Amino acid sequence: MKSDGLKIGNIALSSRALFAPMAGYSDLGARYLARLYGAGLTTSEMVSAKGLCYHNRETEALLAKTEIETPFAAQLFSASPEYTAKAVALLPAGIDIVDINMGCPAPKIVKNGEGSALLKDPVLAGEIVAAAAGASNRPVTVKMRLGYEIGDFAADKVARAVEQAGAAAVTVHGRYRDQMYAGVVDRAAIHRVRDAVKIPLIANGDVRSVRDYDIMRKETEADGVMIGRGALGNYRIFADISGKKVDRTERENILLQIDFLKKQYPERIVVNLMKHHVTAYASGKAGVAKEIRDRVHRATNYTELFAVVDDYFSR
Ligand SMILES: Cc1cc2nc3c(=O)[nH]c(=O)nc-3n(C[C@H](O)[C@H](O)[C@H](O)COP(=O)(O)O)c2cc1C
Numbered sequence: 597m598k599s600d601g602l603k604i605g606n607i608a609l610s611s612r613a614l615f616a617p618m619a620g621y622s623d624l625g626a627r628y629l630a631r632l633y634g635a636g637l638t639t640s641e642m643v644s645a646k647g648l649c650y651h652n653r654e655t656e657a658l659l660a661k662t663e664i665e666t667p668f669a670a671q672l673f674s675a676s677p678e679y680t681a682k683a684v685a686l687l688p689a690g691i692d693i694v695d696i697n698m699g700c701p702a703p704k705i706v707k708n709g710e711g712s713a714l715l716k717d718p719v720l721a722g723e724i725v726a727a728a729a730g731a732s733n734r735p736v737t738v739k740m741r742l743g744y745e746i747g748d749f750a751a752d753k754v755a756r757a758v759e760q761a762g763a764a765a766v767t768v769h770g771r772y773r774d775q776m777y778a779g780v781v782d783r784a785a786i787h788r789v790r791d792a793v794k795i796p797l798i799a800n801g802d803v804r805s806v807r808d809y810d811i812m813r814k815e816t817e818a819d820g821v822m823i824g825r826g827a828l829g830n831y832r833i834f835a836d837i838s839g840k841k842v843d844r845t846e847r848e849n850i851l852l853q854i855d856f857l858k859k860q861y862p863e864r865i866v867v868n869l870m871k872h873h874v875t876a877y878a879s880g881k882a883g884v885a886k887e888i889r890d891r892v893h894r895a896t897n898y899t900e901l902f903a904v905v906d907d908y909f910s911r
Contacts, residue, residue: 602636602796602820605735605764607667607692609636609820611838613809614767616800616824617641617671617695617739621872624860625853628662629831634838636820638665642697642711645674645683657860661690669693669737673700675709675720677727684731693764694728698740698754701773712773715744718753722761729762739767739800739822742785746772749785752792759793767798767822783815790817798822806836829876846877847909854901867901874904884908 602609615622615630617639622630627638640659647655661668670691674680684694698721700711707713714721721738728736738758743750755766768789770781781801790797799818803809804826812821827833831849835842853873857866871892878888888908895901 604637604667604693604737604796607735609667610634611636611834612813612820613834613837614798614820614822615639615827615834616822617669617697618824618828620869621828622824623853623857623869624660624662625856626828626831626873627665628856629849629852630827630834631662631664632844633831633834633842634840635823635827635834636838637667637669637693639669639671639693639695642671642673642700645672645676645679648672648683648686649679659688659691660860662856666690667692669695671695671697671739672728673697673705673710674724675713677720677723680724681727681731684728684734687732687734691734693735693737694732695737695739695767696724696728696758698738699769699773701741701776706773712741712744715740715750715754715773718750718757721754722757725758725761725763735764736762737765737767738763739769741769742772742782744773746774748772749788751785751789755789755793755797759795763795765796765798765819766793767800770799770801783812786816786818796820800824802826804830805833809833809837825876829873829879845909847905850874850877850905850909863898864896867895867897870901871895874901877909881908
């Protein structure tokens with residue numbers, strides 16, 4: 597491990613390019629591939645702190661990881677320091693980092709004061725981080741957006757508050773909550789967080805190539821870059837960034853993802869989850885992307901799913 601690499605608390609990462617948590621997408625297979633291709637860190641899909649406290653089985657299942665995911669972060673969403681502390685104390689072994697979600701824009705999350713709603717309350721944001729940091733000796737990180745309402749920049753204040761509360765790193769997605777996923781990422785605004793804190797800053801949003809990665813690092817002066825949608829069906833981006841050599845076909849990757857999902861879910865759910873993934877792989881196939889998308893979206897069982905894989909992704 598290079599000594600000049602990115603460290604989160606006492607945990608050294610093998611690459612400055614990290615795989616973003618994405619509910620419904622960053623499942624075991626996707627994360628396995630991200631890691632195999634050289635992502636420095638993978639993170640669970642977001643998990644309800646309250647759900648963990650009530651031992652909800654589906655919530656607990658989201659914390660499963662593959663054998664190559666070390667280090668691995670669990671992402672919690674919460675509006676309560678008490679539930680956060682209890683949930684962190686209940687986390688299984690094998691989780692190296694606790695990440696707190698302060699970016700989710702979904703109305704059903706925000707209406708409970710969770711996710712990006714915390715951008716409106718830096719004091720509570722700090723209390724949640726302090727509760728997480730006090731409940732175990734794992735580093736605590738925060739993933740946030742620029743602010744809640746468009747133009748109402750809050751990431752510097754929130755980053756400072758969570759740093760004081762003990763956060764070991766912050767990730768900033770360069771959009772406001774009200775933008776959801778529209779518009780372009782504001783790299784200059786991410787850069788404004790650079791001088792607000794001393795802990796590592798990880799920049800996020802719209803990175804789809806090595807060139808985008810280089811631009812993001814240069815313009816934000818971030819210590820790391822988190823990549824989400826740009827890595828789906830394109831896990832190679834992590835190898836291209838880190839210089840790792842990985843020789844696998846798209847077909848092998850799709851089949852591996854199916855195998856991982858099969859261990860966790862019944863056929864109907866596996867087929868539905870794979871629709872997203874196959875669509876992502878298809879986006880790189882000029883001329884047939886729409887055809888693949890249409891066909892995979894009609895698939896209702898393994899036979900139909902594998903037929904799409906056989907027809908478009910060669911051996
Ligand atoms: C379908 C979907 C699900 C997401 N789920 C999460 C999540 O569970 N936790 C989180 O912090 N961010 C989540 N995000 C946000 C991403 O982690 C990331 O911040 C955002 O997509 C911008 O980065 P990108 O342009 O590289 O995808 C999600 C994004 C998408 C598109």
